[in-house]
Amino acid sequence: MPNSDHAMEIVTSAAVTPEFASINALWNTWQTGHQAQHHATSPPSAANWHHLVASVLQQTLGHVRDAPHCALILATAKGNIANIEEWMANLRQGKNAGQLPELMSDSLNIVGRKFGLGGPCYVVSTACTSGLTALIEARELIASGVVSEVIVVAADTITGFTRDGFKSLKALTQITCRPFDKNRDGLALGSAAAACLLRRFDPGTPPQRTVSVIGWGIAADAMHRTAPDRAAGGLIRAIRSALSMARLEPQSIDAVVLHGTGTRYNDQMEATAMRELFSHRPALSGLKGLIGHTLGAAGLIETLLAGQCLTTGIVPPMVGLQLTEYPDLNLVMQPGPARPIKHLLKTASGFGGLNAAVILAHTVPP
DSSP, rough: OOOOTOOOOEEEEEHHHSSSHHHHHHHHHHHHHHOOOOOOOOOOOOHHHHHHHHHHTTTGGGGGGOGGGGGEEEESSOOOHHHHHHHHHHHHOOOOOOSSOOOOOOOOHHHHTTTOOSSSSSEOOOOOGHHHHHHHHHHHHHHSSSOOOEEEEEEOOOOOHHHEEEEETTHHHHHOOOOOOOOOOOOOOOOOOEEEEEEEOTTTTTOSSEEEEEEEEEEOOOOOOSSSOTTTTHHHHHHHHHHHTTTTGGGOEEEEEOOSSSSSHHHHHHHHHHOOOOOOOEEEOOOHHOOOOGGGGGGHHHHHHHHHHHHHOOOOOOTOOSSHHHHHTTTTOOOOOOOOSEEEEEEEEEEETEEEEEEEEESSSS
């Protein structure tokens, strides 16, 4: 049974990308190990930020039980940056640019008022850890007694500004994303939105779903503006904090869904953390080879899909991995049969040395 002092139940979840219309479509494709083709030189998939956000919110809002005491948190790295890019382009061209595009908090307040959500309403932006940070913020709000439920929505879409930034760092793949592969050459960017509704786990009532977040941790290594700590100090501290909160030993983790960007520094850092913490070598996987790196949305959309691993017992392959650089780690390379999974770890890392980790468990033991 999860630690009921900290358990936070995932009641419902939704996810959408330009290529996948639902979380089930994503899950079904991930299980096959299908390799998507993300090219650094190609324009990003067309995606309207507001459309993606509206799509996942529509699938989530109907499950709210106590709207006056429900909070709304948006996780994003860049927000609706396409509107700002267009506004700035008009200015440079001497056109009538009109008013500065609305802030993300303004958009959230409009949604909150429309659906009668009376709890706090705000934006979390902690680079590529935003999705996991927002989940942790949601739990803290519930634990404080301020709210009884929280909707977390995470979204980012890729535009020229974002793509050019990663190109300047020489971080983009020229072919396709291959995390932990000997021949990897960088990350691929993707657009996505995800949303979920969270409540405090109540062992006295039947759960709406079978996944709870039972432990979490955040740590910063502050080693570099963009590169991670080679010794994985921040990520190791975040994972240890999550284990401590969940009252688990490292050997209790059966599987890990890694951040897995496909860049040399990130993959090496995560491999170092896995070696140091988990001598029993849990199953390791990830899906950025399928949907690309969705920035602020990545932590949430990948956590929701990790929940599918937990409930089905299936750990899909690390998409894009063909020739592992880390044979000492248990990186999943082929689809396999279901296996017992009691506890699953999800990690995320971001610019500025940010690191976050959450642990998922069955709400009720099978």
